[in-house]
Amino acid sequence: MKGKPLFPFAAIAVVGLILMISLSFIGVTQKEERLALEGEDAVEEQQTQETVDTSDPMALGEQAYQASCIGCHGGSFDGPMGNLIGIGDRRSKEEIMTIIHEGGEDYGIPGMPAFPESDAEAIAEYLIEVAN
Numbered sequence: 078m079k080g081k082p083l084f085p086f087a088a089i090a091v092v093g094l095i096l097m098i099s100l101s102f103i104g105v106t107q108k109e110e111r112l113a114l115e116g117e118d119a120v121e122e123q124q125t126q127e128t129v130d131t132s133d134p135m136a137l138g139e140q141a142y143q144a145s146c147i148g149c150h151g152g153s154f155d156g157p158m159g160n161l162i163g164i165g166d167r168r169s170k171e172e173i174m175t176i177i178h179e180g181g182e183d184y185g186i187p188g189m190p191a192f193p194e195s196d197a198e199a200i201a202e203y204l205i206e207v208a209n
């Protein structure tokens with residue numbers, strides 16, 4: 078009578094262990110399958126989001142503006158720190174590029190000398206076209 082009551086428990090423990098291990102394997106496999114499926118979609122999504130046509134100054138300018146200027150000049154070009162609405166009527170493309178590179182005490186804008194010339198030009202064209 079002594080050893081007997083142990084048997085069902087041992088059996089249950091063994092069955093439980095096997096069940097646990099196999100379930101976790103099934104879980105891992107399912108997760109990998111799901112990731113593989115989602116992965117393809119996710120990669121496609123990222124590509125469509127990040128592809129900027131660098132031959133299009135408007136697209137390049139918009140992207141560079143959003144990356145470097147939007148914090149001070151805002152999504153609708155009206156601030157919080159410098160109102161750029163109608164900038165195309167006040168300043169030429171060259172002036173805007175100079176302001177981007179050199180900033181200026183009289184403007185209160187920090188110079189960004191490291192800004193690539195082509196990006197500065199694209200932003201200037203973008204602002205003249207869009208900020209009005």
Ligand code: HEC
Pocket residue numbers: 142145146147148149150158159160161164167168173176177183184185186187189200201
């Ligand atoms: C740290 C904040 C800040 C950042 C970042 C910034 N600016 Fe400015 N900017 C200012 C301030 C402040 C002024 C002065 C606004 C004024 O005098 O009304 C200004 C002025 C300007 C002017 C002149 C406006 C005018 O009416 O003549 C232009 C053009 C300009 N910024 C373009 C840009 C561009 C393009 C970028 C991104 C490459 C940029 N700024 C990034 C703060 C900033």
